[in-house]
Amino acid sequence: MSSIPVPTRLRDAFVPPLDRDGFRRGVRVMSTPGIAIAAWGLVTGVALVEGGLSAPKALVMTFVVFAGSAQLAVLPLLASGAPLAVVWITALLVNLRFVIFAAASRRFFTMLPWKQRLFSSYLNGDVGFAIFMQRYGHAPEAGTTEQWSFFFGTATVNWFSWQASSVAGILLGNLAPTSWGLELAAVLALVAVLTPMVNRVPAILGVIVTAALSIVTVRVPLKLGLLTSVVVGVIVAVIAEAKWPVRGGTDSATVEELSHGVGLDEEGYAP
Amino acid sequence: MNGIDSWPRMLIAFVGLGVTTVVTRGSFFMLPASLKLPQRVEQALRYAPACALTAIIVPGVLTRDQHLYLSWHNNELWAVLVAAAVFAKTRNMMVMMAAGMVAFTVLRLYA
Known part of the structure; x- marks a missing residue:
């Protein structure tokens, strides 16, 4: 299948034909x-180190967690010594978009043995998902060798370009003097993830309510104010959506907004 | 050591974070095919990431020592606003990062 040297038995267990x-x-x-993914990885790597993680810890985090937005989101919580439960719940909230991705693309994978399904789902990140659904989302037949091959092709590029650039960013961030104030890089990267998600009335209302509440509750201990603000914001957004429904269905809108705003042309190429 | 410098604490944190990656990405791949996502739940899932990111970014930028910090001297705030505007316009992450960092540095050195 490729030039990557993996023992055949291991590959056959986890990778479909x-x-x-x-x-x-x-x-x-x-x-x-x-x-574009490499640019993200680079910025995330720099931001992790500037946000207070030592380079060895940032390297471990990159390979164990493999979810850039969640890694950046929990960074200030880790730095301020927030309870681990709050750290994990925050990551879970940021990662909930993957549940939607999984629900949308599972018909291509349900027929696979569980190990292959598990490995495929692990690789089902933002941009690869958007590109796969762009190409095969309306395919009459789901679960063909061609589709799996395409998916693993995109996933391989995604994984290597993300990890390699993250490592480069971590080493680079380790060199930069702290006086440069690069810890702002983490916040800026999160702003870039957030911006494409906030383009319709329900999301805007939810975000405004969350923002206001998160300021008001900033002194609530154990970061419980953060979790409360998110829950209330989400409820407001869902109520707002009942009032202002999304035109033309949610599928394509969701894909683009939640997958880092990657816009694709008909060939499936990002600009 | 109880913070970000503690290896045991960080390792436990990372493993838990890795679990959230696998659990969310694997959710509907591993669950029985008969299970569907109710519409209300899907809507909630869709808005949760944006709200969670907001709840991290906004207090980080708009408060200092747990108090509202709305001031001309809040350099982070202006840098973030510049960066968000540039990103909304260009959709280019590198340009946006550069704009934000330049704005921040200029304010820090000269304002």
Whole structure:
């Protein structure tokens, strides 16, 4: 399937049968977004170190967690010594978009043995998901070798470009003097994740309510104010959506907003 | 050591964070195919990430020592506003980061 040296038995347990052409097509389509992903990884790596993690810890985090937005979101919580339960719940909240991705794309994977399903789901990140659904979202037949091959092609590029650039960013951030104030980089990266998500009335209302509450409750111990603000904001957004429904269905809108706002043309290439 | 410098604490934190990655990405891949996402639940899931990010960013930028910090001297605030405006316009992450960091540095050195 590829030149990556993995023992055959291990590969067969975790990777569905693939064909070379589909895999290469996935790699090719992902190569341009791969550059954007590398930029993200670089920024995230720098931000992790500037946010207070030592370089060795940041390296471990990158490989164990493999979810950039959640990593950046919990960074200030880790730095301020917040309870681990709050850290984990916050990451869970940021990662909830993956539940929607999983629900939307599972029909392509349900027929696979559980190990292959588990590994595929682990690789189902933001941009790869958007590109896969753009290409196969309306395919009449779900779960073909061509689709799996394409998926693993994009996922391979995604994983390597993310991890390699994260490592580079961590090493780079380790060199920069702290007086440069680069810890702002983490906040800026989160703003970039957030911005495409906030483009319709329900999301705007939810975010405004959350913002106001998070200021008011900033002195509540154990960061419980944070969790309360999120819950109330989400409830407000859901109520608002009942009043202002999303035009033309939520599927495509959701894909673009939640997957870092990656816009794709008809060929499946990101700009 | 109880904070970000403690290896045991951070390792436990990272493993838990990794679990949230696998549990959310794997959720509907591993659950029985008959299980569907109710509409209300899907809507809630859709808005949770935006609200969670807001609850992290806003107090970080708008408060200092647990008090509201709305001031001309709040350099982070202005840098974030500049960066958000640039990102909304260009959708280019690198340009946005550069704009935010330049704004922050100029304010820090000259304002």
